[in-house]
Amino acid sequence: MNEYIPYIIFGVTSGAVFGISAMGLVLTYKTSGVFNIAHGAVCAAGAYVFYSLRQQADLPWPVAAALVVCVFGPLMGIVLERLAVAFSGVPTAFKIVGTVGLLVALQSLITLIYGSTSRVFDPFLPQGEAFSVSGTKVNYEQVIILLLGFAAAGALVTFFRLSRLGTAMRGVVDDPALLDLTGDSPTRVRRYAWIIGSSFAAMSGVLFASTQAQIDVNVLTLLVVQAFGAATIARFQSLPLCIVGGIVVGLLQKLVSKEITAYPDLQGLDLATPFIVLFIGLLVIPRRKLVETGRQIRAKAVPPSRVPRPFRAAGYGTTLLVALAIPQLWFVGAHLPAYNQALTQVTLFVSLHLLVRTSGQISLCHFGFAAIGAIGLGHMQGYGMPFALAVIIGGLLCIPPALLIAIPAIRLSGLYLALATLGFGIMLAQFCYGKSYMFGFGSLATERPAGFSDDETYYYLLLGVAVASVIAVLVIERSRLGRVLRGLSDSPVALQTLGLSVNVARVIVFCISGFMAGISGALYGSLFGSVSASTFNYVNSLVILAVLAISGRRVMSAAIVAPVLLYVIPNYIGDPDMNTMLQMAFGLAAMFAAANAQGGWDVPFTRLAERSSDRLRGPAEARLRRLEAHDGPSDKAQPVHGPRVPVTR
Amino acid sequence: MTLVLENLAAGYGGTTVLRGINLVVPPSSVVALLGANGAGKTTLLRVASGLLKPSAGRIHLEGRDVTGSSPHQLVRRGVCHVPEGRGVFPSLTVRENLVLQSVAGNESDAIARAVSAFPRLGERLSQLAGTMSGGEQQMLALARAYIQSPRLILLDEVSMGLAPKIVDEIFEFLAMLAQSGASLLLVEQYVTRALEVADFVYLINRGEIAFAGEPSELDAADVFKAYVGVGL
Ligand SMILES: Nc1ncnc2c1ncn2[C@@H]1O[C@H](COP(=O)(O)OP(=O)(O)OP(=O)(O)O)[C@@H](O)[C@H]1O
Ligand SMILES: [Mg+2]
Numbered sequence: 001m002n003e004y005i006p007y008i009i010f011g012v013t014s015g016a017v018f019g020i021s022a023m024g025l026v027l028t029y030k031t032s033g034v035f036n037i038a039h040g041a042v043c044a045a046g047a048y049v050f051y052s053l054r055q056q057a058d059l060p061w062p063v064a065a066a067l068v069v070c071v072f073g074p075l076m077g078i079v080l081e082r083l084a085v086a087f088s089g090v091p092t093a094f095k096i097v098g099t100v101g102l103l104v105a106l107q108s109l110i111t112l113i114y115g116s117t118s119r120v121f122d123p124f125l126p127q128g129e130a131f132s133v134s135g136t137k138v139n140y141e142q143v144i145i146l147l148l149g150f151a152a153a154g155a156l157v158t159f160f161r162l163s164r165l166g167t168a169m170r171g172v173v174d175d176p177a178l179l180d181l182t183g184d185s186p187t188r189v190r191r192y193a194w195i196i197g198s199s200f201a202a203m204s205g206v207l208f209a210s211t212q213a214q215i216d217v218n219v220l221t222l223l224v225v226q227a228f229g230a231a232t233i234a235r236f237q238s239l240p241l242c243i244v245g246g247i248v249v250g251l252l253q254k255l256v257s258k259e260i261t262a263y264p265d266l267q268g269l270d271l272a273t274p275f276i277v278l279f280i281g282l283l284v285i286p287r288r289k290l291v292e293t294g295r296q297i298r299a300k301a302v303p304p305s306r307v308p309r310p311f312r313a314a315g316y317g318t319t320l321l322v323a324l325a326i327p328q329l330w331f332v333g334a335h336l337p338a339y340n341q342a343l344t345q346v347t348l349f350v351s352l353h354l355l356v357r358t359s360g361q362i363s364l365c366h367f368g369f370a371a372i373g374a375i376g377l378g379h380m381q382g383y384g385m386p387f388a389l390a391v392i393i394g395g396l397l398c399i400p401p402a403l404l405i406a407i408p409a410i411r412l413s414g415l416y417l418a419l420a421t422l423g424f425g426i427m428l429a430q431f432c433y434g435k436s437y438m439f440g441f442g443s444l445a446t447e448r449p450a451g452f453s454d455d456e457t458y459y460y461l462l463l464g465v466a467v468a469s470v471i472a473v474l475v476i477e478r479s480r481l482g483r484v485l486r487g488l489s490d491s492p493v494a495l496q497t498l499g500l501s502v503n504v505a506r507v508i509v510f511c512i513s514g515f516m517a518g519i520s521g522a523l524y525g526s527l528f529g530s531v532s533a534s535t536f537n538y539v540n541s542l543v544i545l546a547v548l549a550i551s552g553r554r555v556m557s558a559a560i561v562a563p564v565l566l567y568v569i570p571n572y573i574g575d576p577d578m579n580t581m582l583q584m585a586f587g588l589a590a591m592f593a594a595a596n597a598q599g600g601w602d603v604p605f606t607r608l609a610e611r612s613s614d615r616l617r618g619p620a621e622a623r624l625r626r627l628e629a630h631d632g633p634s635d636k637a638q639p640v641h642g643p644r645v646p647v648t649r
Numbered sequence: 650m651t652l653v654l655e656n657l658a659a660g661y662g663g664t665t666v667l668r669g670i671n672l673v674v675p676p677s678s679v680v681a682l683l684g685a686n687g688a689g690k691t692t693l694l695r696v697a698s699g700l701l702k703p704s705a706g707r708i709h710l711e712g713r714d715v716t717g718s719s720p721h722q723l724v725r726r727g728v729c730h731v732p733e734g735r736g737v738f739p740s741l742t743v744r745e746n747l748v749l750q751s752v753a754g755n756e757s758d759a760i761a762r763a764v765s766a767f768p769r770l771g772e773r774l775s776q777l778a779g780t781m782s783g784g785e786q787q788m789l790a791l792a793r794a795y796i797q798s799p800r801l802i803l804l805d806e807v808s809m810g811l812a813p814k815i816v817d818e819i820f821e822f823l824a825m826l827a828q829s830g831a832s833l834l835l836v837e838q839y840v841t842r843a844l845e846v847a848d849f850v851y852l853i854n855r856g857e858i859a860f861a862g863e864p865s866e867l868d869a870a871d872v873f874k875a876y877v878g879v880g881l
Contacts, residue, residue, distance in 0.1 A: 164753060167745045174738040177700055181732065182749050182793060183724035 005136045007254040013142040015230075015250020016149025017207045018274075019243035021223055022230035023156060024200030026242055029231075030173050031193035033292075034084040034095050035415055037364075037422065037542075038103035039201055040224030041110075042076055044217050046202025047209040048110055051121060061124040068206060073199030081194040085187070086595035091299045092292065092414035093362045097549045098594030100364065100542045103221065105587030107539065110217045112580045118216030121209045145207055152200065153243040160239070169193055218539070225426055226250075228419055229274025232281035235289055249274050268431040275423030282408045282416055292413050299360050300598050301486070302553045319560060323463055327456045336455045337527070338571035342563035343459065344523040345544075346466035350473040351516030352548050353558040358477055359485040359509045362418045364541050365405075365425030369398040369514045370521025371433070371536035377522035378444035378531060379437075387449035387526070394522035395515040402514035403507065410506045425538045433533035443532035446525045462523060469516060470559045476512065477555065485509055543583060546590035650711055650727055650800035650832050651676050652697060657706030659696045666692045667856045670706070674801065679823075679833045681847035681864070683840060683872065689856040690836045691733050694803045697834065698730035699723045710801070729799035733806055736790035739779025743770055743789060746778050750793040763792040766822065784815040791819065794826055802826060803834045820846070840872055 025039045036042070049072050053064035087098045125141035132138060160166040168189045171179045176186040208223055209215040226249060233245030257270035282290075305312060326332055326339055348370060355361050363369075376394030381387070401424070409420040432438050452458040476482050484505045525531040544566065551561035565586070570579045595601065657670040666689045674680045684690050695701040697708065699720040708716045710726055720730070737746050744760060747770075751759030764771035767788040773781060778789055787807060794802045804823070808816045820842060827833055827846065837843035844850065844864045852860035852871065860871060 164748055164756070167741065167748055170741055170745075171738045171749050174740050177720075178732065178736055178738065179749070180700070180720035181698060181724065181730050181736070183721050183752075183797070184749065185719065185721045 002134050002136075004255070004258065005133050007258045008251065009133070009136060009138055009142060011251035011254030012247055013145050013250070014208070014211055014253070015247035016146045016243065017204050017211065017246070018223070018226040018230045018249055019149050019246025020152050020200050020207070021204035021227040022234065022242040022246050023153065023239050024197035024204070025224070025227045026231050026234060026236055026239060027156075027169075027200075028080070028084070028194050028197035029236065031169055031190050032081070032084040032088070034087050034099065035419075036080065036084075036102075036197075037096060037099040037224060037418070038106055039197075039227060040221040041103045041106035042080075042198055042201040043205030043208065043223045044110060044220035045076070045106055045205070046072060046198075047121075047205035047215055047220055048114055048217070049202070050206045051114075051119070051209070051215050054124065055122060065124075065206065068202050069199050073202040074195040076202070077195035077198035078191060080198060081187075081191045083591065083595075084190070084194065086591075089297060090594060090597040091297045091360060092418075093299075093356055093360050094549075094594040094597035096362050096364075096415065096418045097356075097545060097597075098591050101546045101549065101587045101590030101592075101594060103587070104539075104543055104546045104590065105584050107217055107221055108580050108584035108587060112577060112584065114217065116217060118214045118219070121213055121215040123210050123213055125210060141210065145211065148203075148207070149243055149246070152203075153240050156196075156239050165189065165192060221539075222426060225423060226253075226274045228423070229277040232278045232285075235281075235285055237289075245277075249277055252277070265435065268434060271430040272427040275427045278419060278423050279408065282412060282420060287412060290412050290416065292415050297598065302357070305554070316556065320467075324460075327459050335568070335571050336459065338568050340455060340459055340462055340527055341524065342567040343462035343466045344520055344527065345563040345567060346559050347469040347516050347520035347523070348544065349548055349551070349558045349562040350469050350555055351513040351520070352544060353555055354473050354476060354485075354516075355509060355513040356545070356548060357553060357558070358482065359506065360414070361410075361506060361510065362414060362421070362545070363510070363513065364418055364422035364545065365428065365538070366513075366517045366544060367521075367536055367541035368425040368428040368538065369402070369517035370524060371428065371438070372398050372401065373518030373521030374446070374525030374531045374536070375438050375444065376518065377525050378446045381447050382445070387447070391519055391522040391526075394525075395518035398514040398518035399511050402511045406507050406510040410503055410510070422541075425541045429533070429536070429538040433536070439531065439533045443530040444525075445530050447529070448526050458527075465519075465523060466559070469519070470555060472516075473555050481505065481508065543586060546586045549590040549593040550586065650674075651709075652801055652832065652834065653709040654693075654697065655707045655709065657693075657696060657703050657708070659692060659701055659703045659706075661692075661701075665704070665856070667696070667703075670853075670856075670858055672851055672858065672861070674832045674834050675849070676832055677827075677830050678848040679827050679835060679846050680849045680851065681843040682834060682836045682851050682853060683843065684853035684859075688853045690853060691805055692856075693853065694730060694732075694805050694834065694836060698728055698803055700730070724797065724799075727798075727800035728803070729794050729797055729801070730803040731790050731794060731805060731807055733809075735783070735786040736793070737778040737786050739777065741778055742775050743778055743781070744774040746789055747774075747792065747796070750796050752797070759796045762796055763789075766795045767792060784811050787811060787815075787819065791822060794831075795822075798829075799831060801832045801834070805836045806838055808837065808839060816842075 021039070021043055025036065028039075029035045046068050050064050050068045053059045053067055054061055059067075083098070083102065087095045090098070123141060125144050127139050127141055129137045130140045130143045160170060168179060168184045169192070171182075171184070172186050172189045172193075179186050179189065204223065204227075205220055208220065212219070226246075229249040230242055230245035233248055234241035253270045253273040256273055260266040260269050307315070327336055332339065348366060352363065352366050355363055373391075373394035376397040377390045380390035380393050385393070405420050405424050406417070409417040434441060448458060449461070452461055477486075521536070525535070544562070547562045547566050548558055551558050551565065570582060573579055573582065592601075652672075652674040654670050654672040657672075658665060658668050660666045670693065672680075672682075672693070682690050682693065692701065696703050699715075699718050699722065702717060706716075707714055710723070710728070715723060715726065718726075738749070741749070747760045747763050748756045750763075760774070769785060770788060770792065773785065778786060781789070791807060794804075807823075808819050811819070816839070823833065823835070824846060835843055835847065844867070847864050850860070850862060850864050850867055851858055852867075860867065
């Protein structure tokens with residue numbers, strides 16, 4: 001028994017940190033209906049601000065902590081509340097795209113400032129021994145963190161029970177419109193919820209960095225996964241249960257890490273614990289207990305293109321000609337490998353397009369599928385299988401995991417699918433990549449098909465595959481399945497009444513999309529003669545989603561714009577800092593695109609246009625004054641603004 | 650308090666529900682708003698309380714243009730809207746519902762007032778509002794019209810689905826509110842009862858005002874036509 005005690009102590013301490021983080025996540029989700037995938041990035045930002053204040057600006061730690069929790073957290077909360085409002089009017093898939101964009105932007109910003117390698121984080125809480133349990137010493141830091149966790153939970157519960165603002169927060173969860181009618185502004189109440197949530201996030205980031213004695217943006221960003229593991233136990237509802245959930249996840253994690261020391265095959269399983277908890281939760285929690293918070297928004301259909309058909313055909317023809325000519329063009333030269341990379345990713349982007357735009361579902365692990373595809377290729381070639389067959393097997397290997405994730409998650413709703421895929425992608429990266437059946441410790445050898453070792457010849461083969469996948473997606477969109485899927489994205493309810501099994505359609509498209517992602521990964525893996533775990537960083541799954549969101553709403557634009565943005569342009573830039581900035585720009589643009597998914601920006605833009613058109617008629621101020629001098633200040637001043645263009649939503 | 654709706658239009662998404670609405674609620678008076686299902690009564694009240702922004706026209710409260718104000722701002726100006734259905738927070742207790750209805754700092758006073766108006770609520774202060782009977786929930790929703798001492802009260806079918814005895818109780822309560830000097834804009838299914846208490850009547854038909862005047866000017870045929878939804 002005694003050998004478990006250190007693990008229990010560590011587990012409970014880190015669990016308290018997860019719990020604090022989870023409380024922030026659940027509080028903001030419940031009050032605003034926007035699940036912040038970037039919650040871990042907020043934790044990371046808080047930890048880095050603390051690091052700068054304390055270790056770079058040499059402030060005493062209480063000052064730094066107060067600034068982080070009482071200034072940084074609230075400011076972040078105010079910004080996030082505005083973002084949540086911008087995302088409130090779009091379908092779930094785009095809410096997720098929006099917060100994924102935020103994650104990408106924040107993570108890039110942090111990388112830009114602090115670099116992507118981890119730094120030493122000096123523990124700031126007293127490290128002395130508080131007491132010992134059967135010979136294992138428990139230090140003050142651990143005691144303080146645990147007490148802080150319970151104090152935070154207790155304070156929140158009291159706040160919700162006894163204070164008026166806390167009561168109003170529960171009211172806004174029940175019925176925001178009624179809260180407005182009783183005299184409290186829902187916006188104000190939600191702002192406070194985001195402020196508390198972000199402060200909790202910042203606090204948990206600082207504490208987590210302190211328990212790890214290091215600060216690493218990639219690790220901290222993953223705190224969202226631990227948090228949603230804890231939140232699952234709280235059924236995404238109960239705040240006090242979050243702290244319990246956090247401790248359960250923390251304990252499990254440490255106990256698993258102890259048990260697996262004897263089994264190298266299971267190494268890394270402890271890191272996958274939160275995902276396993278989430279997965280079990282999705283399986284066992286009754287559906288009605290996991291309803292999504294917030295208004296369910298139906299996606300608007302993409303309007304038919306304004307460009308007439310012959311012009312479009314001519315445009316595509318020209319694009320194809322340019323694509324055929326690329327290896328010969330003067331600006332390509334040594335950049336040709338980047339074009340080859342881009343071509344392999346066409347398949348990935350159109351498959352993601354099929355999933356997100358056509359069926360309104362989301363996947364945060366598409367790069368994980370690509371990794372599986374690449375691994376399939378490598379291993380099959382190792383057995384001497386011909387290239388084409390190995391690629392197809394790479395794609396097929398993605399179908400079982402796709403089924404495994406999709407079946408429990410799709411039963412619930414878009415948000416839970418997103419969480420399951422994010423968790424799966426991360427588990428794949430942390431648990432599976434290092435195993436011999438995947439990449440192993442080194443890299444996995446791959447080969448190009450015979451006769452294509454030259455980049456230029458290979459370019460044409462890849463172009464052929466890319467065109468074929470675009471055609472495949474176009475055919476699927478126009479097929480019966482495509483019509484079912486579009487109906488799905490418009491209104492799942494209507495389909496259900498038509499007697500078509502929505503869930504079957506969803507699972508089928510998820511598998512097709514995973515299969516295509518696997519193919520693209522296999523092709524990508526064949527480019528450079530070997531693949532390794534670092535090629536398929538899980539964050540890329542989020543980046544590609546952000547890039548897809550900003551690449552237009554049609555298959556053709558997704559196929560052409562997205563790979564160019566992600567592979568060709570960075571290759572010309574070359575400078576890593578500039579490329580991190582580019583990635584940040586992708587994140588920001590994805591947030592903008594997500595908020596605009598239903599034409600949300602039309603309203604402010606129309607207003608702006610209205611106002612500018614007024615301004616054209618002369619300085620409005622001067623005219624107003626003249627009018628007022630004429631017949632006194634009154635409503636008559638109104639006509640100066642000219643006829644109002646009705647602003648429709 | 651005077652409410653004036655001037656040339657008002659409103660709707661949801663692309664569809665227009667209300668067109669060219671002109672309506673006045675004079676100070677200290679009871680105005681009944683009658684019309685068929687789907688005529689736009691609820692929509693009109695939602696616009697008047699700021700829940701829905703009009704697409705055209707103006708809203709004046711005591712001569713002041715309040716078009717575009719949000720509901721909580723109008724609450725501060727003395728407007729109280731008891732919405733259709735049950736206007737309570739189901740997962741809060743009765744006491745917590747009353748706390749939210751009251752002005753900050755005045756909670757205990759407000760709870761005492763609510764209990765004096767509806768003694769039945771006093772026995773159930775720590776019950777979850779969502780678990781109370783329909784009539785009790787409606788009393789809780791109506792308590793707001795008393796606690797906040799509003800000067801304009803918008804009531805949307807507050808007697809819907811309740812037992813006759815409770816309906817009597819509610820109408821007594823409304824009469825008391827009217828006596829206290831507040832203006833009432835009343836949407837009711839019990840047409841005759843509404844007409845008994847009303848000083849003025851508006852009939853609304855497919856989003857347009859079909860009749861405006863005193864109850865005595867209205868004959869039963871008009872009301873019938875408005876309710877079956879034929880033009881007058
Ligand atoms: N949220 C909404 N979105 C779209 N249309 C709506 C919405 N609410 C109401 N409508 C439509 O507006 C019209 C007027 O509805 P409203 O609720 O104002 O009628 P009403 O007069 O209150 O009817 P009832 O007597 O049944 O309560 C109806 O045709 C209704 O379908
Ligand atoms: Mg109604």
